[in-house]
Amino acid sequence: MLARSTQLAAWRRAASPGLHAYPHTLVISTEVCSTTVIAAAASAAAIKTDAASSRGAAPFSTEAGSEPPHVIDQHETIVGSQTPVTKRLWLQRYRWTDERLAEAQPRDAGAVQPAKPPHRTTVRYSFASDPVLREHYRNPWGSVRIGRILEDLDSLAGLVAFDHCDDGDPSTRPPLLVTATVEAIQLRSSQLTLDQDMELSGRVVCTGSSSMDIRIELDQGGQQQLTALFTFVARDPLTLKSTAITAVQPESEQDRALFEERVRVNAARKAERRLLGDSSKLLHVSLEGQRWAEQLLSAAKTRRNLPALAESHQLFMDDTSLENTFTCQPQQRNMHGRVFGGFLMRRAFELAHSTAYMFAGSRPRTIEVDRITFRRPVSVGDLLSMRSTVTHTWPSKQDPGKGLAHVQVEASVTQPEKLYSTVTNTFSFLFKFDLRRDPSTGACMPPKQVLPTTEQQALEVAYLFGPGGKKQSLGRCCSRREPGAVSSAVRA
Secondary structure, three states: OOOHHHHHHHHHHHHOHHHOOOOEEEEEOOOHHHHHHHHHHHHHHHHHHHHHHHHOOOOOOOOOOOOOOOOEOOOOOEOOOOOHHHHHHHHOOOOOOHHHHHHOEOOOOOOOOOOEOOOOEEEEEOOOOOHHHHHHHEOOOOEEOHHHHHHHHHHHHHHHHHHHHOOOOOOEOOOEEEEEEEOOEEEOOOOOEOOOOEEEEEEEEEEOOOEEEEEEEEEEOOEEEEEEEEEEEEEOOOOOOEOOOOOEOOOOHHHHHHHHHHHHHHHHHHHHHHHHHHHHHOOOOOHHHHHHHHHHHHHHHHHHHOOOOOOOOEEEHHHHOEEEEEEOOHHHEOOOOEEOHHHHHHHHHHHHHHHHHHHHOOOOEEEEEOOEEEOOOOEOOOEEEEEEEEEEEEEOOOOOOEEEEEEEEEEEEEEHHHOEEEEEEEEEEEEEEEOOEOOOOOOEOOOOEEEOOOHHHHHHHHHHHOOOOOOHHHHOOOOOOOOHHHHHHHHO
């Protein structure tokens, strides 16, 4: 752990755009009040002072007319339900009041900012020496609670985006940065341990005219355990119109490769949207995929109409569902007063994990968090419903004795007074679990086959796992035999 003076200097570099000396490291520790918490309180005060001196701004206060999105306590800590890491990352961005934003000038749209190299920002989790920090991240099985890490991923990506967009001019207002999408978050370890320190790092890998891709990496035990990619879009905080951002200039061979890969991916998606036009939001399933979906619906009809004759290893998709409805609280808001996207990811993940647990009968291991699109913001006070469903299962071909389950969570905001409900997010997760064994033979039994009951459900499954589907390579790992038409569908 850094000495107090070194830690304070790191915080000041992180807080002040004019003083950056990348890569900088935030040593996140709550190692009992007398030392580190005091140092953290002093550092938070320094953040405000340095920010004021470097950008000509006054720090946030609780006086009338200057009301921050969060309350900050006597230890200079944000009051809320966020993780210790997220709170400290957000403190470094508290530089602007609403009054200052209104008075500041918009950035010159015609001005060309020189490209910036991708600077890495790193957060260190001192698990090995910090029992308080360990307790914040502990799950019931004594390892790291993945849902809390999802919150920190979003917070770190936001700080990286904020730093990259800083033009160093105290007279112009910074852009509003919004998480647009999260690409697949892949975990390479069965679990993250609390016995070893952990590092979370992020950097910009690609930029567009008003968007940027940020790669997040998590390392523990000398190995990379997790990778994720966030896309942020920049908006003017007052007009909400798109605003230009500084281009990134990759320097290393790895960063150049990542840059070129993201350029190809983004160009392909734009081309697809232009080709499909207004129908780009619809599911486009091949003819063979549609036949595959029809076979699943046929099997579901047989089970519904002839339950006594149906296969015992089949069940309806709706029978796998769990639902959670709650009112979004002020303690869950982000720096802009909306509900924190990382909180939504955590709640969706933990509901999906419970769903996979109840389906499998054994504790599942997280393999992947699929692409997440933030369609609409969620506000404090909104009534939010999350509904999880197992959409597809199959035995693992690479790992005998294991099964895989794809779980989807749909988040909707409901306004009962207006008889109105709309989908805000759709989350997808992939879990691996131990297959149950036949009591008489001891042989592994394949996971139950999940059958869609509506055409929409069938097409969504076919879009991902059917012939030509987005995840066909995963879904075709299925090797079990199914009777009749379902057999050809599963083996397709």
